[in-house]
Amino acid sequence: MNHKLVKVKDAMTTNNYQFADGMMTVAEGIKLAKQHNVSALIINKRNEHDEYGLVMLADIAKEVLAKDRSPDRVNLYEIMAKPLLSVPPNMDVRYCARFFERFSIHLAPVVENNEVIGMVDYINMVFSQTE
Numbered sequence: 689m690n691h692k693l694v695k696v697k698d699a700m701t702t703n704n705y706q707f708a709d710g711m712m713t714v715a716e717g718i719k720l721a722k723q724h725n726v727s728a729l730i731i732n733k734r735n736e737h738d739e740y741g742l743v744m745l746a747d748i749a750k751e752v753l754a755k756d757r758s759p760d761r762v763n764l765y766e767i768m769a770k771p772l773l774s775v776p777p778n779m780d781v782r783y784c785a786r787f788f789e790r791f792s793i794h795l796a797p798v799v800e801n802n803e804v805i806g807m808v809d810y811i812n813m814v815f816s817q818t819e
Contacts (some may be wrong), residue, residue: 698781699781702807705797713761714752728744740797779812
């Protein structure tokens with residue numbers, strides 16, 4: 689059976705995340721996410737030897753709201769996932785889906801030359817199979 693090769697770069701999006709500074713408060717992060725209508729904040733590297741971080745709105749719900757912490761007193765860096773599991777743009781989406789399953793994740797930044805160029809998730813991988 690011949691499979692059409694679909695690469696991660698063909699399935700990724702560039703409009704479902706926003707870059708943020710880890711020193712921002714969660715309240716500022718929520719405002720930024722709302723303003724750009726995104727559910728993921730990529731936390732910028734502090735220097736060339738640092739790694740990106742990730743805060744999902746679900747992380748804010750679990751780590752701040754559910755624990756009755758003040759969004760004005762918690763910084764994004766305190767609740768971010770870091771380092772990120774990322775995928776390269778030329779990876780076959782079938783391997784990307786296996787990678788997600790193996791590490792129990794549902795989305796990942798697409799990184800090329802140490803820069804985030806997009807985000808890929810299960811939904812976009814599945815939709816890319818019909819294009």
